[in-house]
Amino acid sequence: MTGFGAGTAEGAGLAVRVELRSVNHRHLTIQLRMPSGLASLESEVEGRIRGRLSRGAIGVALTITPLTGSEKSLIDQDLAARLLQELASLAKEAKLHMPDAGSVLSLPGVLTTSDSPAPEDVGETLLEALDMALSDLLNAREREGAALLADLEENLVHTEDFAAQAKKLMPQVQDRHQEALRERVGLLLGDSQGVSEQDLAREIAVLADRLDVAEELTRLDAHVEHFRGKLTLDEPVGRSLDFLSQELLREANTLGSKCNDAHVAHLVVELKAAIERLREQVQNVE
Numbered sequence: 001m002t003g004f005g006a007g008t009a010e011g012a013g014l015a016v017r018v019e020l021r022s023v024n025h026r027h028l029t030i031q032l033r034m035p036s037g038l039a040s041l042e043s044e045v046e047g048r049i050r051g052r053l054s055r056g057a058i059g060v061a062l063t064i065t066p067l068t069g070s071e072k073s074l075i076d077q078d079l080a081a082r083l084l085q086e087l088a089s090l091a092k093e094a095k096l097h098m099p100d101a102g103s104v105l106s107l108p109g110v111l112t113t114s115d116s117p118a119p120e121d122v123g124e125t126l127l128e129a130l131d132m133a134l135s136d137l138l139n140a141r142e143r144e145g146a147a148l149l150a151d152l153e154e155n156l157v158h159t160e161d162f163a164a165q166a167k168k169l170m171p172q173v174q175d176r177h178q179e180a181l182r183e184r185v186g187l188l189l190g191d192s193q194g195v196s197e198q199d200l201a202r203e204i205a206v207l208a209d210r211l212d213v214a215e216e217l218t219r220l221d222a223h224v225e226h227f228r229g230k231l232t233l234d235e236p237v238g239r240s241l242d243f244l245s246q247e248l249l250r251e252a253n254t255l256g257s258k259c260n261d262a263h264v265a266h267l268v269v270e271l272k273a274a275i276e277r278l279r280e281q282v283q284n285v286e
Contacts, residue, residue: 003140007132011125017063018133024283025057032060040119045130052134054236055286064122083107148284149231155278156224162271163220166264216255223248238285245279
């Protein structure tokens with residue numbers, strides 16, 4: 001969701017430039033500061049942005065400048081009146097010619113340039129520049145999205161690969177644990193009367209059930225396929241992918257807690273690392 005977009009439009013003697021900067025955020029937040037006198041346009045600007053974006057922290061920078069030759073000069077009438085009165089008083093005392101309007105207008109501060117155009121003058125031009133900036137930002141996001149899609153797919157493949165390796169190891173893990181159980185029982189009982197095969201079989205069944213991770217592996221595969229399917233949709237899917245990545249991590253944690261085996265533990269570490277990379281990158285998805 002990172003990107004930059006800019007747009008410039010002209011109208012009513014003004015040039016309006018809008019710059020949009022987007023950074024990662026789970027929701028859509030808009031940081032907008034309108035020039036004095038244009039606060040009434042804020043809701044329309046925010047609505048236009050929300051209509052085309054759904055996630056990201058969006059910073060909006062707005063610059064309004066008068067076109068050459070179209071600057072509007074205004075007279076500070078209160079200041080001009082006070083200056084004219086004082087100059088007339090001085091001229092009378094000094095027996096000089098009375099000051100004319102041209103003399104007063106040339107004094108600093110009497111003529112000012114308006115920096116705050118009226119909303120009705122700038123509104124249409126502002127929205128035109130905003131639409132251009134939004135299109136530019138979305139184009140930048142699409143370019144980033146192509147690279148992001150490849151990275152997500154790579155981590156999905158890693159997730160599938162590590163899960164498949166863990167699944168392949170599980171029969172060996174169960175055999176080793178069952179053999180270890182038999183050995184421990186033999187060491188504990190020594191030469192005394194042995195435990196019945198029925199009781200031993202019951203304990204082995206309990207152990208096998210505790211080590212059974214078929215459900216977790218099946219859900220991992222299902223979540224990966226669901227994740228991959230979401231990537232093909234032409235709609236905002238960032239929040240759904242965020243949820244799916246959390247579910248993937250939950251299954252990986254359960255897998256690690258159930259399998260007290262060094263080989264599987266190493267695979268689970270790699271599996272969780274791939275899922276964490278998915279979670280990080282999902283924050284960039286619209």
